[in-house]
Amino acid sequence: MSRAYCIPSVIILFCALVLSILVSISLPFFPAMDITRIRIPSGFVATGEEGITQYRFGIWSACYYDTHETRSCLKTGHGYEVALQNGAMNAGVIIGSSWTTGLAIHPVATAAIFVAFVLSFSSKAGVVLAATLTAFLAALLTLLAFAVDIALYAWVKHQVGLLPDVNEEVVTSPAFWMTFVSLLLVLGAGCTMFIGRKKERMAGATTYPAYSSSSKTSFWQRFKK
Numbered sequence: 001m002s003r004a005y006c007i008p009s010v011i012i013l014f015c016a017l018v019l020s021i022l023v024s025i026s027l028p029f030f031p032a033m034d035i036t037r038i039r040i041p042s043g044f045v046a047t048g049e050e051g052i053t054q055y056r057f058g059i060w061s062a063c064y065y066d067t068h069e070t071r072s073c074l075k076t077g078h079g080y081e082v083a084l085q086n087g088a089m090n091a092g093v094i095i096g097s098s099w100t101t102g103l104a105i106h107p108v109a110t111a112a113i114f115v116a117f118v119l120s121f122s123s124k125a126g127v128v129l130a131a132t133l134t135a136f137l138a139a140l141l142t143l144l145a146f147a148v149d150i151a152l153y154a155w156v157k158h159q160v161g162l163l164p165d166v167n168e169e170v171v172t173s174p175a176f177w178m179t180f181v182s183l184l185l186v187l188g189a190g191c192t193m194f195i196g197r198k199k200e201r202m203a204g205a206t207t208y209p210a211y212s213s214s215s216k217t218s219f220w221q222r223f224k225k
Contacts (some may be wrong), residue, residue: 006123009192013117013135016185020110020142023175023182026103027058028073034058035103035176036153038084038160039169056173057082057095057152059103078104084160093159102148106179109145112138113186120193128197135190142183149176 026033034056041053054065062082063073074080079101085092116138119131149172157170 006120006193006196009131009135009189009196010117010120012185012189012192013113013120016138016182016189017110017113017117019178019182019185020106020113023178024059024107024110026060026106026175027056027063028061028076030058031056031063031071033175033178034063034173035149036156037171037173038156039171041167041169055082055084057100057156058175059106062095062100084163093162095156095159099152099155103145103152105141105145105148109138109141109182112141113182116186116189120189125197128193132190132193132197135186135193139183139186139190142179142186146179146183149179 022030022033026035036057038055039053040055051067052064053067056063056065060078061073061076061080063071065071074082079097081097081100082095083092084095112134116131116134119127119134122128122131153170153172153176160168160170
């Protein structure tokens with residue numbers, strides 16, 4: 001594949017890889033990389049604590065902030081469960097582990113992007129084909145991860161809405177939109193490599209040896225003595 005298509009695909013995949021790695025680190029290791037947030041200006045009871053003003057849902061854990069901006073996180077693990085309760089009204093809801101288990105697909109998508117990024121450095125036709133297919137596979141995995149993020153956001157918004165007299169605000173977070181950008185980048189890189197490979201094959205197919213009249217002359221000269 002020509003450098004005109006190889007270099008852009010490498011750069012695009014590198015950007016997508018960086019974004020995907022940051023998202024995969026997530027809470028509690030990277031406080032800013034959460035999927036969905038609950039903002040409660042007035043504060044409410046959550047997991048037995050008073051005055052919770054914010055809740056953040058990450059890939060590996062959920063963290064909440066009190067009125068003093070002190071952060072506390074649940075036990076780190078795959079597929080965690082969160083209980084939210086409005087103490088004043090004695091009402092509560094649960095965000096089950098079934099809605100957070102699927103978030104683990106983010107690291108899988110990151111690994112696929114990394115493989116596509118490594119393969120994209122080669123100019124060999126077979127490796128370029130493998131890189132293209134891997135990039136589209138990574139895009140599919142990232143799309144699935146983004147779908148899980150949307151489902152989590154929608155469910156948290158629905159559950160929090162069941163709590164009475166809570167001035168809540170459920171919003172998407174940086175990791176949510178970074179996943180979306182990463183999806184677009186991986187798709188762009190895959191399309192770039194596909195177009196570059198296709199144009200290279202077309203250029204090779206339309207390249208013919210130059211015609212020379214001397215070839216016909218040399219053939220008849222065989223009969224001359």
